[in-house]
Amino acid sequence: MNYDVVIVGAGPAGLAAAIRLKQQTPSLSVVVIEKAGAIGGHVISGAVMDPAALDELVPEWRSASGEAEIPVTDDRFFYLSAKKAWPLPALFMPRLMSNHGNFVVSLANICRWLAAHAEALGVEIYPGFAAAELVFDAEGAVIGVATGDVGLDREGRPGESHQPGMELVGCYTVLAEGVRGNLSKQAIARFALAEGAETPKYGIGFKEVWQVEPAQHRPGHIQHSFGWPLPDSTGGGSFLYHGKDNQVTVGFVVHLDYRNPYLSPFEEFQRFKSHPAIRRLLINGTRIAYGARAISEGGFQSVPKLAFPGGVLVGDAAGFVNVPRIKGSHNAVRSGMLVADHLAAALGAGRAADTLLSYDAAWRQSAIGADLYPVRNVKPLWSRFGTLAGIALGGLDMWAHQLFGRSLLGTLRHASADHEALEPAARHRPIAYPAPDGNLTFDRLSSIFLSGVNHREDQPVHLVVADAERQRRNEHDVFGGPSSRYCPAGVYEWIEQPAGPHLQINAQNCIHCKTCDIKDPEQNITWTPPEGGGGPNYANM
Amino acid sequence: MKALVPIKRVADFNARIRVRPDGTGVDLANIKMSANPFDEIALEQAVRLREAGGVSEVIAVSIGSAQCRDVLRSALALGADRAILIRSDLTLEALAIAKLLATLVRAEGIGLAILGKQAIDDDAGQTGQMLAALLGWPQATFASSVELQGASAKVTREVDGGLQTIEVNLPAVITADLRLNTPRFVGLPAIMKAKQKPIEERDAESCGVSLGARLCVLRTEEPPTRKAGVMVKTVADLVDKLRLEAGVL
Amino acid sequence: MAILLLAEHDGSVLLDQTARALAAALEIGSDVDILVAGKDIGAVAETAAGLAGVRTVLKADADDLDHQLPEAIAALVLQLAEGYDTIAAPATSLGKSAMPRVAALLDVMQISDVIAVLAPDTFKRPIYAGNAIQIVQSSDARRVLTVRTSAFAPVAATGAAAIETVAFAPAEARSRFIEEQRGKSARPELGAARIVVSGGRALGSAENFQTRVVALADVLGAAVGASRAPVDEGYAPNDWQVGQTGKIVAPELYIAVGISGAIQHVAGMKDAKTIVAINSDANAPIFQYADYGLVGDLFELVPQLTAALAQTRS
Numbered sequence A: 001m002n003y004d005v006v007i008v009g010a011g012p013a014g015l016a017a018a019i020r021l022k023q024q025t026p027s028l029s030v031v032v033i034e035k036a037g038a039i040g041g042h043v044i045s046g047a048v049m050d051p052a053a054l055d056e057l058v059p060e061w062r063s064a065s066g067e068a069e070i071p072v073t074d075d076r077f078f079y080l081s082a083k084k085a086w087p088l089p090a091l092f093m094p095r096l097m098s099n100h101g102n103f104v105v106s107l108a109n110i111c112r113w114l115a116a117h118a119e120a121l122g123v124e125i126y127p128g129f130a131a132a133e134l135v136f137d138a139e140g141a142v143i144g145v146a147t148g149d150v151g152l153d154r155e156g157r158p159g160e161s162h163q164p165g166m167e168l169v170g171c172y173t174v175l176a177e178g179v180r181g182n183l184s185k186q187a188i189a190r191f192a193l194a195e196g197a198e199t200p201k202y203g204i205g206f207k208e209v210w211q212v213e214p215a216q217h218r219p220g221h222i223q224h225s226f227g228w229p230l231p232d233s234t235g236g237g238s239f240l241y242h243g244k245d246n247q248v249t250v251g252f253v254v255h256l257d258y259r260n261p262y263l264s265p266f267e268e269f270q271r272f273k274s275h276p277a278i279r280r281l282l283i284n285g286t287r288i289a290y291g292a293r294a295i296s297e298g299g300f301q302s303v304p305k306l307a308f309p310g311g312v313l314v315g316d317a318a319g320f321v322n323v324p325r326i327k328g329s330h331n332a333v334r335s336g337m338l339v340a341d342h343l344a345a346a347l348g349a350g351r352a353a354d355t356l357l358s359y360d361a362a363w364r365q366s367a368i369g370a371d372l373y374p375v376r377n378v379k380p381l382w383s384r385f386g387t388l389a390g391i392a393l394g395g396l397d398m399w400a401h402q403l404f405g406r407s408l409l410g411t412l413r414h415a416s417a418d419h420e421a422l423e424p425a426a427r428h429r430p431i432a433y434p435a436p437d438g439n440l441t442f443d444r445l446s447s448i449f450l451s452g453v454n455h456r457e458d459q460p461v462h463l464v465v466a467d468a469e470r471q472r473r474n475e476h477d478v479f480g481g482p483s484s485r486y487c488p489a490g491v492y493e494w495i496e497q498p499a500g501p502h503l504q505i506n507a508q509n510c511i512h513c514k515t516c517d518i519k520d521p522e523q524n525i526t527w528t529p530p531e532g533g534g535g536p537n538y539a540n541m
Numbered sequence B: 001m002k003a004l005v006p007i008k009r010v011a012d013f014n015a016r017i018r019v020r021p022d023g024t025g026v027d028l029a030n031i032k033m034s035a036n037p038f039d040e041i042a043l044e045q046a047v048r049l050r051e052a053g054g055v056s057e058v059i060a061v062s063i064g065s066a067q068c069r070d071v072l073r074s075a076l077a078l079g080a081d082r083a084i085l086i087r088s089d090l091t092l093e094a095l096a097i098a099k100l101l102a103t104l105v106r107a108e109g110i111g112l113a114i115l116g117k118q119a120i121d122d123d124a125g126q127t128g129q130m131l132a133a134l135l136g137w138p139q140a141t142f143a144s145s146v147e148l149q150g151a152s153a154k155v156t157r158e159v160d161g162g163l164q165t166i167e168v169n170l171p172a173v174i175t176a177d178l179r180l181n182t183p184r185f186v187g188l189p190a191i192m193k194a195k196q197k198p199i200e201e202r203d204a205e206s207c208g209v210s211l212g213a214r215l216c217v218l219r220t221e222e223p224p225t226r227k228a229g230v231m232v233k234t235v236a237d238l239v240d241k242l243r244l245e246a247g248v249l
Numbered sequence C: 001m002a003i004l005l006l007a008e009h010d011g012s013v014l015l016d017q018t019a020r021a022l023a024a025a026l027e028i029g030s031d032v033d034i035l036v037a038g039k040d041i042g043a044v045a046e047t048a049a050g051l052a053g054v055r056t057v058l059k060a061d062a063d064d065l066d067h068q069l070p071e072a073i074a075a076l077v078l079q080l081a082e083g084y085d086t087i088a089a090p091a092t093s094l095g096k097s098a099m100p101r102v103a104a105l106l107d108v109m110q111i112s113d114v115i116a117v118l119a120p121d122t123f124k125r126p127i128y129a130g131n132a133i134q135i136v137q138s139s140d141a142r143r144v145l146t147v148r149t150s151a152f153a154p155v156a157a158t159g160a161a162a163i164e165t166v167a168f169a170p171a172e173a174r175s176r177f178i179e180e181q182r183g184k185s186a187r188p189e190l191g192a193a194r195i196v197v198s199g200g201r202a203l204g205s206a207e208n209f210q211t212r213v214v215a216l217a218d219v220l221g222a223a224v225g226a227s228r229a230p231v232d233e234g235y236a237p238n239d240w241q242v243g244q245t246g247k248i249v250a251p252e253l254y255i256a257v258g259i260s261g262a263i264q265h266v267a268g269m270k271d272a273k274t275i276v277a278i279n280s281d282a283n284a285p286i287f288q289y290a291d292y293g294l295v296g297d298l299f300e301l302v303p304q305l306t307a308a309l310a311q312t313r314s
């Protein structure tokens, strides 16, 4: 099938691009494919959303989507010790951190609403189909994508009603896959888009939704914390957003440049909830949702070139996340709109399959650049000086921007790629995490149960270990098998057998967070798209 | 012979449903909705029968809100020839559904109705049998294999503790059990094509049957959670407990 | 408040589901008649008459009722329906097939799978595969229901009801019985078995699975199940898997051998009436669901159990 624009991924970035294209030029043919079985099924975000971009794209979202109901009314920041929570005075907070005017939303629900809006404008949207490959023309330009086969068996042989993938050809292809997209990764490598940019950085973000007692619920109240239970040398922190219907989002981010291979981000999150200040809120509540997803943390200096022959990167695929604010959805929408404007102009001029240099040139001067540039040093400072000093210095740097309009430090570099950060297990001791109590804290399997994750069983394992022997020698023997700890879904299990350790991959549990693709010390694990429709089935994430 | 396959739109098999804290039902907001899996098996069977020549046309019908168009599109993509939406925003019970289906069967001159054995939301498992009764047709429930033989169908049924084979005169109602078949994969081209096909619509109110609910759901509750029992020390203790206390041996 | 209850039998023996459904019927009202329909079912009717609390047994013995095809059974029940305001059957293949026909022709909405009687017109029933329970009240003048028998304890066999013969006036039959393969394999079907023995990863190999789990199942006449790990690792076939993505079972007795009790497995067996767990890890989650837990090495305990049961059974 031929289209003017093929968009991969129905997150905020892809949907904003689709809507804006139709607003600009209604006659354009635009298709969006999405690997989740239903729109929003793989979208997970806090989320406190800065509404400016959506207001510009579809102002009626406020009245029609039902998601603009909870404005942020009370915004706190804490440093946690094991027993205490120390509030940071609002006075110290740079304006760049303000949440005034933002809303507590479900980003997945916003995507559902945006998708319906896009379809009404004539966009074709096909959930349940993953883009598995880029399609190139003879000159090597991207001319679209191909969906994966369905109905292959575990060994990759076509089964009874096997359906081959299908090519979707477009004048331009928009990769809106979110963080660490499999096609984005290929495009970045093939077209050397990362050249000149800092190495990308990531975190893993967890989210649970809790139904709390009405007396504990304060709609519009949000808080963030750093400190306990993470050691000062490990970056990360928590978020807690009171939304609608007595529901509270509790989330936790661990920066993936952590060094101790025994660290378990999942268990740090579970432990975090047992802090007296959090336990109080949740203890008589019920956990109703769980999910995890990597989050882009490289910021301004890690953004790669965004245009390549025939295609572009938008949203988190481009790395447009404001790290200190843990916010990317507003930039996802903005980048979708920005690229749509440039695409509409190019298509209007009869162009196709060339490099959209104007988009790459425009983002730094756009609202996206203005959002990311002033906070660009926070993450490097944090990584370099540890949590306490890093946050203080990062805060100072943001103040410098606020007061003098520039940083005192220039632009700091990121130390190294996240997969290089792990130290051999021999240098660390295993961490004894408390056993889950089944009430406030849980194990992985009961957690992913809530995510509704499923994959058809008889299909090739979509987590591809390039070299099993190397995985054993390196990941297991040197690093003590961190995959069994960093994976938020219990996909990886090292089983000690008489014949030696064996990596069991429970691929059907995978919630598509992409952490293994990022953190595996030898980059030996590649996340590839499973059969469309597989993965989590998030409802209100 | 025309075959009719009703398709119910239900919470997806993988979705985690949750009882609303106030007991007013189950919270379905924003969860993925799909065709009832047993209905897909029924549809696959109808399509296979058409492919084998015994059935001339497969009509998929869904009864409910406008959103049911989604499951009808999937039905068209899987191979239904036509799709009909009987619109109603009421919560319809099996009896009302069976009455609506009976009017459609008569209007369309249907010779075979294949239904799922039950819907995975209300788990009532009645519609097919009710439809058969209202039409005065024979039925073959819980089918695990179906063979058309001219004026009759030979059906193997999954009954308690075994299999039973019966023969039913056509026209008849068959309800599909899990092992009847595995529905085929639907590719993107089929879905794109299905998007172009029309969905015929009628209004449930104008079908001339009574739709009123007979059951009133007073409350919806969480199922009781299991509590840990006792630890026994020895195998002999265990056998004693099972025999004397639990009475299950 | 007269109630008509359809008996469940296999042509020669009254099945225990009848005594359980009778318990439910007696919670609705005290005038319960049991209908025994079939061919040459005198002995079945006798047994039914012996159930405590039965008012009368109605015996319909006719060639056309042989094999209890639902069309005939439904027609017979309708013939008798006049005198009853509640018509019930156990939720068995027969009850589930015949009762909706009865309900439709009485213009009544059936209540399926009743698990508790709250009032003569108000019942509890599971929806969403037991993940929620609905309390429903019927506004129909007559109630038609099926009863989930595992939710009720059977009444005792201490009655002595009168047996009345009822005539059956068959209509032209449009369905015919051809053959039946009951218990084709010696092993009952996983989904319908009264006892299930399941094994988990701790078994470690196909051979251990056979000599431990399957051997225990054999002495119990039980179906064999498995958690996901043995299926994934290839030492138990796919269709043995119990759980969220496998089968959902609700046997009277479920024995979990070397199974950790991940929620995905528990989702498939938590409705079992009695759960036994054997596991060497005293902290395994399975013990939170088990009625009887036995901590220890399965390779020692399971053969002991198998031997002990073989002894009591012989």
Ligand SMILES: Cc1cc2nc3c(=O)[nH]c(=O)nc-3n(C[C@H](O)[C@H](O)[C@H](O)COP(=O)(O)OP(=O)(O)OC[C@H]3O[C@@H](n4cnc5c(N)ncnc54)[C@H](O)[C@@H]3O)c2cc1C
Pocket: A008, A009, A010, A011, A012, A013, A014, A033, A034, A035, A036, A040, A042, A043, A044, A045, A046, A047, A048, A049, A050, A107, A129, A130, A131, A132, A176, A177, A178, A179, A181, A182, A183, A205, A206, A207, A251, A292, A293, A294, A295, A314, A315, A316, A317, A320, A321, A326, A327, A328, A329, A330, A332, A529
């Ligand atoms: C825990 C957490 C908390 C966050 N909190 C906030 C917050 O409070 N506020 C905020 O503004 N931002 C927050 N963010 C960031 C925000 O969620 C992201 O910036 C935003 O979702 C990016 O949008 P996107 O459209 O680029 O990508 P995504 O939202 O990731 O969407 C990408 C879509 O593409 C699909 N896709 C990917 N690959 C393929 C493929 N090959 N084929 C087909 N489909 C594909 C995916 O399934 C997905 O639906 C948070 C992120 C995390 C992880």
Ligand code: SF4
Pocket: A463, A486, A487, A488, A489, A490, A491, A492, A509, A510, A511, A512, A513, A514, A515, A516, A517, A527
């Ligand atoms: S396997 Fe990889 S992508 Fe999947 S949940 Fe685990 S870490 Fe995330």
